Amino acid sequence: MSQDSTTAPESARKLAGRRRREVVAVLLFSGGPIFESSIPLSVFGIDRQDAGVPRYRLLVCAGEDGPLRTTGGLELSAPYGLEAISRAGTVVVPAWRSITSPPPPEALDALRRAHEEGARIVGLCTGAFVLAAAGLLDGRPATTHWMYAPTLAKRYPSVHVDPRELFVDDGDVLTSAGTAAGIDLCLHIVRTDHGAEAAGALARRLVVPPRRSGGQERYLDRSLPEEIGSDPLAEVVAWALEHLHEQFDVETLAARAYMSRRTFDRRFRSLTGSAPLQWLITQRVLQAQRLLETSDYSVDEVAGRCGFRSPVALRGHFRRQLGSSPAAYRSAYRARRPQGDSMPPGVMEPVVPAQASAQSRRAAAAAGSPGQAAASSALPEHGKPGSDVYAASPGRPSLPGQRSAP
Numbered sequence: 001m002s003q004d005s006t007t008a009p010e011s012a013r014k015l016a017g018r019r020r021r022e023v024v025a026v027l028l029f030s031g032g033p034i035f036e037s038s039i040p041l042s043v044f045g046i047d048r049q050d051a052g053v054p055r056y057r058l059l060v061c062a063g064e065d066g067p068l069r070t071t072g073g074l075e076l077s078a079p080y081g082l083e084a085i086s087r088a089g090t091v092v093v094p095a096w097r098s099i100t101s102p103p104p105p106e107a108l109d110a111l112r113r114a115h116e117e118g119a120r121i122v123g124l125c126t127g128a129f130v131l132a133a134a135g136l137l138d139g140r141p142a143t144t145h146w147m148y149a150p151t152l153a154k155r156y157p158s159v160h161v162d163p164r165e166l167f168v169d170d171g172d173v174l175t176s177a178g179t180a181a182g183i184d185l186c187l188h189i190v191r192t193d194h195g196a197e198a199a200g201a202l203a204r205r206l207v208v209p210p211r212r213s214g215g216q217e218r219y220l221d222r223s224l225p226e227e228i229g230s231d232p233l234a235e236v237v238a239w240a241l242e243h244l245h246e247q248f249d250v251e252t253l254a255a256r257a258y259m260s261r262r263t264f265d266r267r268f269r270s271l272t273g274s275a276p277l278q279w280l281i282t283q284r285v286l287q288a289q290r291l292l293e294t295s296d297y298s299v300d301e302v303a304g305r306c307g308f309r310s311p312v313a314l315r316g317h318f319r320r321q322l323g324s325s326p327a328a329y330r331s332a333y334r335a336r337r338p339q340g341d342s343m344p345p346g347v348m349e350p351v352v353p354a355q356a357s358a359q360s361r362r363a364a365a366a367a368g369s370p371g372q373a374a375a376s377s378a379l380p381e382h383g384k385p386g387s388d389v390y391a392a393s394p395g396r397p398s399l400p401g402q403r404s405a406p
Contacts, residue, residue, distance in 0.1 A: 025085045040186055062082075150163075166181040169188065299315070314326060
């Protein structure tokens with residue numbers, strides 16, 4: 001699910017006198033995707049008081065000179081400019097047109113002033129790149145679409161990027177993953193402001209679940225940022241992906257790159273946003289997941305074919321990432337598939353893995369590397385069957401790890 005802040009709550013921040021809690025400013029840029037841009041407009045811009053949803057006042061602001069051209073060649077004319085942000089208690093950046101180009105300095109200045117004056121700043125999907133460019137994510141946990149997370153971590157190394165989360169609430173600065181996760185975060189904001197009943201009423205009007213369990217892990221693939229293609233480490237990474245069935249460690253990869261372990265760790269993290277040990281274990285678990293879905297290998301055989309030194313190691317890391325034992329995962333996966341529905345090798349049905357809470361992850365981080373077995377054993381076990389509005393239906397068992405948010 002989401003990662004919520006354990007720091008001082010947003011409500012403890014003093015809001016400047018001219019700003020109002022009920023005013024939400026949405027900052028739009030030319031070239032932004034229209035779907036992501038429409039999410040906060042729909043959540044905060046429609047009067048649904050008849051359904052028990054408290055009303056917000058929406059200010060749609062142009063982050064640069066218009067007209068703003070969006071996907072499909074549409075032209076938008078925002079009714080407000082950057083000056084209107086000075087009245088908002090919440091400022092939302094729903095998307096940014098390019099993860100490699102810098103946002104307008106005037107927009108970044110407006111975001112910084114808003115934050116300094118106590119406003120809550122929200123970045124949906126690639127909007128996190130705008131928040132990072134403004135320096136608002138320095139030293140903070142954040143997320144974005146898993147495909148862009150490595151680039152965010154590389155371009156802004158002081159940001160603690162977690163590509164597994166649907167959204168991250170760090171009190172006065174919040175970020176989310178892709179399109180649907182933007183809805184999750186907006187509902188979370190309504191829940192924070194007005195309680196679960198109001199958020200539930202809004203979710204019913206939008207015909208979406210009030211909370212979703214799991215995170216982005218179900219969507220992760222073996223992709224790496226495009227920038228790595230021209231880097232000397234690209235060959236090492238490609239070799240690792242082709243030899244996951246062999247037992248090798250990070251020292252082996254460092255030796256193939258002709259680097260010391262320390263230098264390799266630093267270079268790998270700067271390119272991918274992930275520690276090499278964590279990345280390698282994640283790739284082995286993903287491979288194990290594929291084999292459990294598409295083959296009849298025993299769990300012991302799957303462990304060997306994914307490079308784990310023992311079935312015990314596979315079970316520990318598998319449970320930590322997907323909230324289930326390998327055997328239970330396979331049983332539930334097959335039980336959910338209609339009879340006679342054979343899937344081609346390598347094709348995966350979407351799953352909803354459980355995730356550790358923010359507190360347990362912080363505890364694991366304090367104990368050691370996220371990829372170490374010691375950290376894995378320190379995390380609470382999940383895997384008890386639960387429910388998820390998207391995945392569960394009457395008469396069909398839930399996959400291990402599908403659970404309602406606490």
